[in-house]
Amino acid sequence: MLATQLGIHPRSQEAFMWRKPTEVQPSSQPYASPNPSPSRSEEVPKSSSFQPQGQQTPSASSLSASPSSAPVSSNVSKISSGLKIQGDVSGSADLYIDGDVTGKIRLSNARVTIGPNGHVQAEIEARDIVVDGSVQGNLKAGESARFGSSSRVVGSVVSPRIGIDDGARLRGKIETVRAPQPSKSSPVEASSESDDLSPVASGVKSE
Amino acid sequence: MSWTAKPRVGSAAGAATAPSKPGPAPAAPPAANHRVSNGLKEFLWLIGDIPKGRVLDLGPVWQSTVSFFVDKGFRLSSEDILRAWKDFLTSEEEKLRTAAVGEGNGRLSPSALADKFLQNALDYPEKSFHGVLAWDLFDYFDAEAAPRLVDRLTSLVHPGGAVLALFHSRPAERFHRYRIVDAQTVELLPASTIAVHSRVFQNREILDLFEKFRSSKSFVGRDQVREALFVK
Numbered sequence: 001m002l003a004t005q006l007g008i009h010p011r012s013q014e015a016f017m018w019r020k021p022t023e024v025q026p027s028s029q030p031y032a033s034p035n036p037s038p039s040r041s042e043e044v045p046k047s048s049s050f051q052p053q054g055q056q057t058p059s060a061s062s063l064s065a066s067p068s069s070a071p072v073s074s075n076v077s078k079i080s081s082g083l084k085i086q087g088d089v090s091g092s093a094d095l096y097i098d099g100d101v102t103g104k105i106r107l108s109n110a111r112v113t114i115g116p117n118g119h120v121q122a123e124i125e126a127r128d129i130v131v132d133g134s135v136q137g138n139l140k141a142g143e144s145a146r147f148g149s150s151s152r153v154v155g156s157v158v159s160p161r162i163g164i165d166d167g168a169r170l171r172g173k174i175e176t177v178r179a180p181q182p183s184k185s186s187p188v189e190a191s192s193e194s195d196d197l198s199p200v201a202s203g204v205k206s207e
Numbered sequence: 208m209s210w211t212a213k214p215r216v217g218s219a220a221g222a223a224t225a226p227s228k229p230g231p232a233p234a235a236p237p238a239a240n241h242r243v244s245n246g247l248k249e250f251l252w253l254i255g256d257i258p259k260g261r262v263l264d265l266g267p268v269w270q271s272t273v274s275f276f277v278d279k280g281f282r283l284s285s286e287d288i289l290r291a292w293k294d295f296l297t298s299e300e301e302k303l304r305t306a307a308v309g310e311g312n313g314r315l316s317p318s319a320l321a322d323k324f325l326q327n328a329l330d331y332p333e334k335s336f337h338g339v340l341a342w343d344l345f346d347y348f349d350a351e352a353a354p355r356l357v358d359r360l361t362s363l364v365h366p367g368g369a370v371l372a373l374f375h376s377r378p379a380e381r382f383h384r385y386r387i388v389d390a391q392t393v394e395l396l397p398a399s400t401i402a403v404h405s406r407v408f409q410n411r412e413i414l415d416l417f418e419k420f421r422s423s424k425s426f427v428g429r430d431q432v433r434e435a436l437f438v439k
Contacts, residue, residue, distance in 0.1 A: 147268075162273060162277070163270065164268055164269065164270040164273060165270075166269065166270075168268060169267065169268070169286050169287060169290070170268040170283060171285065171286045171287065171291070172285065172286075173282060173283070174268070174273055174277070174282070174283045174284065174285060175277075175282045175283075176277045176281050
């Protein structure tokens with residue numbers, strides 16, 4: 001059989017690779033990460049669904065992850081990949097972290113998003129917390145905490161609503177607390193109890 | 208060991224939401240990857256009326272499992288111990304490979320490896336949990352690590368608390384992960400193998416492994432997987 005019939009160039013003896021028609025990717029991927037991390041070796045069914053941000057589910061304890069963790073508002077501060085910050089972060093603007101942060105993050109009325117490249121070693125306290133990267137530290141969300149499939153978290157999670165994608169890795173305590181009612185005068189949360197079972201507390205020094 | 212009556216820990220505040228008394232599961236046909244679990248049903252019956260009960264899931268974290276326990280008022284801790292074990296072994300191999308000759312970093316014995324692993328794994332206060340879901344992880348730990356793991360779990364479980372473990376009667380054909388669908392159904396999720404099936408435990412070996420627990424009960428499914436429940 002001739003080399004050309006085999007798709008081999010007679011001189012270079014290299015095999016031509018016929019480009020296959022572009023395959024249409026299934027659109028059933030529930031999570032469209034802006035910069036997806038390398039795929040996990042573990043096969044996990046993609047069964048989670050997502051709901052528009054802010055939509056309350058009847059069962060307040062669980063929550064679907066957001067369609068995208070990328071900053072969507074113009075009022076978002078961004079710590080880009082390659083930046084390293086050490087210290088405390090506080091304020092009222094939303095924060096997107098794709099770099100490295102060590103310290104303490106306290107944005108009680110804002111949203112903190114850890115992007116796929118983000119590495120955070122800090123306690124985080126925010127209204128909403130979205131994790132697609134890695135976090136080592138305790139998380140306390142006033143409204144919701146969401147963990148994407150590429151998230152790696154070591155620490156306790158306290159939030160009224162928690163959403164976990166298949167593939168997320170979380171080591172620590174998960175606890176839901178009642179969302180603070182604005183009209184109530186006692187915003188005491190169950191997390192104030194002293195029985196923190198997080199295995200990470202000793203590994204994070206925020207001060 | 209013998210199976211004893213259910214230990215009553217705490218008040219009956221959660222009795223209304225506790226699962227019904229265990230018994231033969233209804234004969235509803237489960238989905239292909241669903242497994243009716245009498246062990247889980249009994250496990251929930253044992254811990255169901257503990258107010259603010261604490262459960263440790265030693266598998267990967269799943270939304271359905273989290274929601275299941277959280278909706279029932281439990282606090283759930285999650286630690287994928289098998290993946291942590293694999294990552295630990297990989298790390299140790301890497302250290303060994305990169306260590307210069309003569310540095311003295313010799314290969315650790317299996318028992319030393321297990322001890323070193325447990326220095327950072329399952330690092331919780333004693334008597335932290337009322338229930339532990341161990342799934343089938345003991346099938347994947349070697350003969351040195353498995354007893355040490357059980358010892359650690361023994362210290363973590365509250366008196367009267369329970370451990371649910373699965374044991375394959377023959378080497379598993381596929382590596383599975385488990386997540387809770389409902390109070391008596393577990394979903395088996397095929398996963399790429401992160402650990403090789405290490406051994407098949409005989410009944411006596413299982414009882415010896417959990418000899419520090421005061422009672423045990425087991426169920427054998429049609430798939431020849433033994434669900435064992437141990438009460439401290």
